[in-house]
Amino acid sequence: MQSIVVYCASSLGVNPIYNEVAVELGEKMAANGIRLIYGGGGFGLMGNVANAVLQSGGEVTGVIPNFLADLEVAHNTLTELHFVETMHERKFKMVQLSKGVIALPGGYGTLDELFEILAWRQLKLYDGPIAIVNINGFYDLMLQQLDRTVADGFLKAENRALLLVANSVDEVLKLIGEFWEGV
Template sequence: MATQSIVVYCGSSPGTSSVYKEVAVELGAKMAARAIRLIYGGGGFGLMGTVANAVLQNGGEVTGVIPNFLADLEVAHNTLTELHFVETMHERKYKMVQLAKGVIALPGGYGTLDELFEILAWRQLKIYDGPIALLNINGYYDLLLQQLDRMVTDGFLKAENRALLIVAESVDETLKLMEEFWLTL
């Protein structure tokens, strides 16, 4: 039985480099080995499906949360430990973080960035208190991190709020930083 839970935000596409899939598989396997339940958007494709499959294939637990309209388009993963159906994308995001003690973002597109920035805003406003990590695979988020630093420099983001985002470049480092955060609670 899982002792901890992490939301993973990532692409519904696999991306163009095999390194993204490799890291998604590694993350899923290592979450399962640590008895960390995966909470995610419930899809069966792209990096989302890859992480979920890796957790399941390694004996871990996976909870998906998917809006009915996406499930109706036949994108729901059918072999999860648990699958919740909700009405809206907002309900999906809220339910996912209610079930989790931390968040990790892998590469993705608009949806991933939407989820990442909403949870960072919630953390800044003290609506959410878990760790939020960006797994910067292959420098994927380098330009985004530069933008966040520019926001601090130009006075639109406080340095202490910029520091709410944990940045790591490997699965092991990401999970280590998440576990260290949990120990401080």
């Protein structure tokens, strides 16, 4: 595996466990020779994942729209930083550069990215694995809602299964690796 997109918050949240997991993910990606592809910001969980990869000797590619470069303060010490015009270009460029997607906790932006890539996977526009790290039960209610969409006939069970669920960094990296071994 060469690179993974990580979707996560541009803030830290209130529970320190989220940041601990972000840093752990960054460290383990670097240790396993996995390049981080992410939104290019320098703050919050996203900035700390990037910093952990870099401090552990790994490589990081950021992709940030010009209008967000000032708002999210583009990280200026990355291995590579791409500036794009729109959010759509950002999301497309990020997955073009990756072999998988991992989502950590986050808000609207993280959920938007996660659901869009799941829709792309369902439509066969993207073929990589998509996983969440459900640390501290952060995604429990979302997973219940997805199960409800299956039960109520709005989502096929095989499409629900496109979302891999892990409870730790080690587990998510294992799931992503196993996906590619099985292809």
